[in-house]
Amino acid sequence: MRKDKCSEHFSWTQLIECGETFHKTKVNNWPLEENSYRALSDLAINLLDPIVDEFGKIEITYGFCSFELSKQITKRVAHKIDQHAAMERNSRGNLICRRGGAAVDFHIPQKPSLEIGKFVVTNLPFDRLYYYGSNRPLHLSYGPEHSRSSVHIKLNKTTRRRIPKNLTKQDFLSLHEL
Numbered sequence: 001m002r003k004d005k006c007s008e009h010f011s012w013t014q015l016i017e018c019g020e021t022f023h024k025t026k027v028n029n030w031p032l033e034e035n036s037y038r039a040l041s042d043l044a045i046n047l048l049d050p051i052v053d054e055f056g057k058i059e060i061t062y063g064f065c066s067f068e069l070s071k072q073i074t075k076r077v078a079h080k081i082d083q084h085a086a087m088e089r090n091s092r093g094n095l096i097c098r099r100g101g102a103a104v105d106f107h108i109p110q111k112p113s114l115e116i117g118k119f120v121v122t123n124l125p126f127d128r129l130y131y132y133g134s135n136r137p138l139h140l141s142y143g144p145e146h147s148r149s150s151v152h153i154k155l156n157k158t159t160r161r162r163i164p165k166n167l168t169k170q171d172f173l174s175l176h177e178l
């Protein structure tokens with residue numbers, strides 16, 4: 001277990017021992033792969049630190065997700081594309097998430113997620129940003145693709161299913177608070 005900082009504003013513990021499921025279960029959630037530590041550090045240095053510099057302290061609601069923690073999460077997770085697994089490997093030695101990189105979900109109290117998302121889309125080299133609504137946490141990843149993919153995920157009120165819509169940079173910047 002590492003106790004040192006992984007970036008200017010973040011410690012390893014803040015990115016690894018966080019989230020509702022971790023706090024309920026207290027499973028060992030520390031990465032096994034050295035490349036996962038590099039991916040988490042890259043995420044913190046290139047995305048999270050600049051966000052803190054711009055807006056102030058953030059609250060991480062879901063960070064790194066080890067194989068042990070993932071067994072506790074049974075709903076709404078597609079592990080093969082979930083960058084929360086960082087660079088961890090399955091029992092066959094393959095990356096759990098083929099995208100590589102790392103991801104966090106976070107919010108900043110008193111700041112609309114849309115405002116933060118627009119800053120990210122305009123200024124930072126992200127891989128994927130999932131926007132669920134201004135009062136919900138943002139999902140943000142940093143990975144080798146740097147796809148700069150912005151996705152607005154809406155909840156269908158009738159079916160209660162989440163409907164993703166890929167947006168261009170301009171479409172995302174044109175979104176308004178509801």
